[in-house]
Amino acid sequence: MAGARREGKRGVREPRLRGAPCPWNRYFGRVAHSTKRAPSRVRALIVQTGRLVRLVWLGAGVVLVLLLALELAFRAQAALRGSILARSGPAIPSDLAAAQPWRGQLTAEASSASLAWRPYVYFRRRPFHGRYVTVDSLGRRWTLQAGAPGTAPRDVFLFGGSPLWGGGLRDSMTIPSRLSRELAALGIRDLEITNFGESGYVFTQEVIELLLQLRAGARPALVVFYDGYNDVDAALASGVAGATKSEKDRARDFDLGRALFPWRTDPATEARVALLLGSVAASRLQLLRPFRPRSEPLPAAAAHALAEDVTRSYLRTVEVVEALARHYGFVAIYARMPILQPGGKRLSPYERAVAAAMQGEPTTQDFLLLYRLVEGRLARGLRDLAPGRSLDFSTLFAADSATVYLDDQAHITESASATVAAELARHLAPLLMGPARRPGATARRAR
Secondary structure (H helix, E strand, O other), X not given: OHHHHHHHHHHOOOOOOOOOOOHHHHHHHHHHHHHHOOOHHHHHXXXXXXHHHHHHHHHHHHHHHHHHHHHHHHHHHHHHHHHHHHHHOOXXXXXXXXXXXXXXXXXXXXXXXXXXXXXXXXXXXXXXXOOOOEEOOOOOEOOOOOOOOOOOOEEEEEEEOHHHHXXXXXXXXXXXXXXXXXXHHOXXXXXXXXXXXXXXXXHHHHHHHHHHHHHHOOOOOEEEEEEOHHHHHHHHHHOOOOOOOOHHHHHHHHHHHHHXXXXXXXXXXXXXXXXXXXXXXXHOOHHHHHHOOOOOOOOHHHHHHHHHHHHHHHHHHHHHHHHHHHHHOOEEEEEEOOOOOOOOOOOOHHHHHHXXXXXXXXXXXXXXXXXXXXXXXXXXXXXXXXOOOEEEOOOOOOOOOOOOEOOOOOOEOHHHHHHHHHHHHHHHHHHHHOOOOOOOEOOOOOO
């Protein structure tokens, strides 16, 4: 009987009765029993470690929640303070505001026309079609063509920053659009004027854009550069003449992109990417902004040295343009824009308020000092390199007591835009209707 039970036990699997112990339970029971037999010090260490990990994890969570709450509170007060300062800042004159009920929509449309990456020149606007702001498929602001160019119009290219692009102006009121009307009124109608202005562009970017157009086959009759503000501002920000605006940001973006998207995929590389993402998130904390270093005022000696470098860089780039003009047969004009500065004009009450705000900003004072130093040097150099083709608009509004400037960044009103365009047309008309008139047929446009 005993042998039969053993045979039955080994050869035939007997059904497990309900409530019988499971083999797995027996196994885990043995493990638990062996754990109970572990030394008491080890058990205590395991328990303490678990408690410490839980405490640290809980503390980190509390700190993160508090940090998030502080960050949200700081951002809320910053937004509230910004709105209060905006309301207490210089208000657009009532007569100007009444004549421009469209300004709010124009500002919204200009902000919606976002930027897209472009080779060589960094960026241009994305196509946008609004009521007051229109950007074509090539990233250029729409320009009113007042003439009747016919089948073979002559090209006139205008290059510059946001004042030429038309910041604060409707499509039909930008300097290029106004210039088209002024020249048409003078009987010069066989033109197609293109606005190559873009926010933040410096002279070198404009020349690179011109090179791209020439490479694509365009043959302009006339090329106008409307500059001054951005080249000085970019040099002051980077400390290097000839650099683009926000050049340090572009270098940072390049390094960050290479670090975040490496070709290696090993654990060490992925850990570095995770740490870098954490540092980027930390750098976005507004709580740290008050502790970031502030820029020091520019010493007088450094300002004079930088002014010499800016002038030298600009004039050497002019030499490049002059060589291109001789080879491709166009005439180059260099116009220096007017900006809001002490002694530049009889300020309106609004402009006085803007100027007063400028006085309280050390960076703005450094800019004005550097701009004045560059202005005189550049005028002398351009008279030698481009005699008769250097236009100084800095004193154009000296006797004008009306509001001309919308801000401290050389953006002007629509009536001031008409004045600039009229003065520009007065200098361009002899070149476009005289004996040296060039056909300048439009072959192709850079795509």
